[in-house]
Amino acid sequence: MDDSLVKRLHAVGVCGLSDAMDKHGIDGQCLGIMPFGPDMKIAGPAFTIRMVPVGLSGGVVGDYIDDVEPGQVVVIDNNGRRDATVWGDILTTVASHRGIGGTVIDGVCRDISTSLGVGYPIFARANTMRTGKDRVTADAYNVTVQLAGVRIEPGDWLVGDSDGVIAIPRARLEEVLTTAEEITAVEDQIIAAVRGGARLDEARRKLKYHQLQTAPSKAG
Known part of the structure; x- marks a missing residue:
């Protein structure tokens, strides 16, 4: 991870980057996905996960976490669902310990107190107590997903602060x-x-x- 690049991204912030994306005709504003703390910030390449209803297949929600590299941002497409969480205290604890850059969810999470306690940044639509276990399952990793209608490819950059989160195609980042x-x-x-x-x-x-x-x- 290039620390100088991350510092430059945070220096201009999401609002400046959003204006620049408008200038270049890039639709990358993930509207409605917000941080759970005013000081939470993210900037890093996406490790993407696509969630689907569990159906009859069974499956798990979070066993991918050991494959995420330090500095990457976990991007979870749960189709905006608010009735089943896909992130909680165990994932937060492991991600924080491993130096993962943060988590962005098109959906909901839970155990926010753990995130706030360790300073791990999470961006989502809301939080709730209802588990995703036996309701949703991780269907595919490092595939094309979407957040609030924005297409995200693995390796695209997610940048977030108190004003929200945006996705920048990696080829257009600089x-x-x-x-x-x-x-x-x-x-x-x-x-x-x-x-x-x-x-x-x-x-x-x-x-x-x-x-x-x-x-x-x-x-x-």
């Missing part, structure tokens, strides 16, 4: 990050100008702020 850094730098200049007595509309127009966040096809 491009998106560079644009986000440019947008953030201009925002800093606008704030400095306003504090120096400038009008906000003038500062935005002078620094071409709107164009920075608009895809070329929509910029006129």
Whole structure:
């Protein structure tokens, strides 16, 4: 894991990255999936899991965890289900101990107190007590999944903070990050100008702020 890359991603944050993705026409905002603590952050490549209803086949929810590499982010597609958890205290404890980068769930989890206690970041739609055992099962690993309608390939980067979580295609990561850094730098200049007595509309127009966040096809 490139620590300098992670630091750059956290420095611009999810909002800056989201604006940059809009600029490049990339739909990667996983809407409705939020952290369980205001200081929780993630940034790392995806280890994907696709969950399905258990049916008659049986199966397990979490025995994949030993195959996840330190720094990777566990991405669980449970089709947005809120009636069956796919993550709890045992997985949190093992993941935290192994240095896994965090967990993102299109669905729900439980045992949030353990996550908060060890500082392990979890992003999900909600939490509940109802186990996923005998209700859902892990069907496939490191396959294409989706989070809130966003397509996620294994190795795509998940970045999250207090404003939510986004997925960046790994082939576009540096491009998106560079644009986000440019947008953030201009925002800093606008704030400095306003504090120096400038009008906000003038500062935005002078620094071409709107164009920075608009895809070329929509910029006129």
